[in-house]
Amino acid sequence: MDMHIKELRKFDEPLYKWVKRGLIELIGLGTWRPAQAIPSERKLADGFGVSMGTVRRALDELVEENVLVRHQGRGTFVTAHDRNRYLFSFFNVCGHDGQRIYPVVSLIDFDSLRADASVARSLGIGAGTKVVRIRNLLTLKGVPTLVDEVLLPASRFAGITREGVAERNGTLYQLYEEQFMQSVTRIEERLRATVASAEQARNLEVDPGYPLLHIVRRAFAVDGTPIELRHSFVKTEHYEYSRTLHEADRGLGRDRG
Amino acid sequence: MDMHIKELRKFDEPLYKWVKRGLIELIGLGTWRPAQAIPSERKLADGFGVSMGTVRRALDELVEENVLVRHQGRGTFVTAHDRNRYLFSFFNVCGHDGQRIYPVVSLIDFDSLRADASVARSLGIGAGTKVVRIRNLLTLKGVPTLVDEVLLPASRFAGITREGVAERNGTLYQLYEEQFMQSVTRIEERLRATVASAEQARNLEVDPGYPLLHIVRRAFAVDGTPIELRHSFVKTEHYEYSRTLHEADRGLGRDRG
DNA sequence: CAGTGGTCTAGACCACCCT
DNA sequence: GGGTGGTCTAGACCACTGG
Numbered sequence: 001m002d003m004h005i006k007e008l009r010k011f012d013e014p015l016y017k018w019v020k021r022g023l024i025e026l027i028g029l030g031t032w033r034p035a036q037a038i039p040s041e042r043k044l045a046d047g048f049g050v051s052m053g054t055v056r057r058a059l060d061e062l063v064e065e066n067v068l069v070r071h072q073g074r075g076t077f078v079t080a081h082d083r084n085r086y087l088f089s090f091f092n093v094c095g096h097d098g099q100r101i102y103p104v105v106s107l108i109d110f111d112s113l114r115a116d117a118s119v120a121r122s123l124g125i126g127a128g129t130k131v132v133r134i135r136n137l138l139t140l141k142g143v144p145t146l147v148d149e150v151l152l153p154a155s156r157f158a159g160i161t162r163e164g165v166a167e168r169n170g171t172l173y174q175l176y177e178e179q180f181m182q183s184v185t186r187i188e189e190r191l192r193a194t195v196a197s198a199e200q201a202r203n204l205e206v207d208p209g210y211p212l213l214h215i216v217r218r219a220f221a222v223d224g225t226p227i228e229l230r231h232s233f234v235k236t237e238h239y240e241y242s243r244t245l246h247e248a249d250r251g252l253g254r255d256r257g
Numbered sequence: 258m259d260m261h262i263k264e265l266r267k268f269d270e271p272l273y274k275w276v277k278r279g280l281i282e283l284i285g286l287g288t289w290r291p292a293q294a295i296p297s298e299r300k301l302a303d304g305f306g307v308s309m310g311t312v313r314r315a316l317d318e319l320v321e322e323n324v325l326v327r328h329q330g331r332g333t334f335v336t337a338h339d340r341n342r343y344l345f346s347f348f349n350v351c352g353h354d355g356q357r358i359y360p361v362v363s364l365i366d367f368d369s370l371r372a373d374a375s376v377a378r379s380l381g382i383g384a385g386t387k388v389v390r391i392r393n394l395l396t397l398k399g400v401p402t403l404v405d406e407v408l409l410p411a412s413r414f415a416g417i418t419r420e421g422v423a424e425r426n427g428t429l430y431q432l433y434e435e436q437f438m439q440s441v442t443r444i445e446e447r448l449r450a451t452v453a454s455a456e457q458a459r460n461l462e463v464d465p466g467y468p469l470l471h472i473v474r475r476a477f478a479v480d481g482t483p484i485e486l487r488h489s490f491v492k493t494e495h496y497e498y499s500r501t502l503h504e505a506d507r508g509l510g511r512d513r514g
Numbered sequence: 515c516a517g518t519g520g521t522c523t524a525g526a527c528c529a530c531c532c533t
Numbered sequence: 534g535g536g537t538g539g540t541c542t543a544g545a546c547c548a549c550t551g552g
Contacts, residue, residue, distance in 0.1 A: 075531095
């Protein structure tokens, strides 16, 4: 097994939380890649020196958070996020009739800049730190519908290039996961109404001043730290933003673990 | 204890699912009212003739679904849908800093009309059926922020009056639950950007043409049928719409087991 | 203080999957 | 058959709550 768990247990922390943190750490280090199996529950229990029930509880929470997937009789696997999984999870734009459509993404611009105070706070990095900026136009069934600006902390995406982004297969989040070992498990979105700037109007083929849906999104990695800040501007003439909420899905400050 | 569990276990059903169904049944029958404690885990284990771990698993799921609430050292209680619970569950407007504020609601208008084809389809009723219309202005910290129009199928809200709505304590959803036995457990929201009409502008103290967030909401009862159609128009100058999404919260057709 | 839920153990037996 | 996860047991000790 060779588990080098150097981390100490936190004061007053339940054992299963410690096991969970340890597993997140090991996954983050790339010990097991997406779609690969992790050791069996019995082996993990031995490795961590706890009972199977305790390991099971840690695994339960990681499965609930979609970090792991269990297959009876086969094993427990690190979640692999294919195109559909990410799109259906986090792309909430659909037709007025509720129909979900695959967007065609075209890269408008790729550059880097220094984070101002607001961006730095949102990404949990120091002001003046280098961030990568990606700007896209999303077209749905031939209708230019959404422009966005994605900001990434350069330190977590070392080696990212315009070509890598432009020539990717699938979603940006798959790129984060496959190339940079950053899986998105949670997003936070704030929505406002605004009006189109000259450039947005040009891209979306409307007049300046046309009302747009402005979505500010922060995406979080498995360890709970922010890895992306994204501003999206949506023309809602033919498409709209859609979500179903269950009472159990509380709005803020939810603790799933 | 006196548990008259007549229900038989289903074939191939796990024990804890049977316990869970039994508890839901007993709660539905009014054995324990909202805000009342249910028997302790040990007593339930005895009553059902299973181990505590099995009871615990059933309770875990009911807590996750917000049917029960646990308080260490005190007991396990049937959830009461008070003002805070409904507000935090379904009112997603907050300050730009994320701060949640209690809205002050004032009734603009109350009347009834016949459903047109679109409304009828949204509410799952026949075209021409009578619907009640409630229009409100919501003010946050003195700032008029949201106007909405609520449409209810009159048949499910027999006896609803302007006075009953105006003089309610708490949210509309509490009114639905307490007066009309219609608990809201799920909502579906679609968001668009639009511009203020003359009347909306007057109510929200902006100029006509000001960009507004337009939220179309359908609310569903426990049995999954729609009971409310609501159009909200939000001035997002000082407040905004906010949601946190976990990957586990999939958009459509989710089954919470 | 006694009673509650929160955590944890060290197993058991089963259904399922792969070889 | 041998290994996996799925379920279940019959306890243990702890922290917290209320009287």
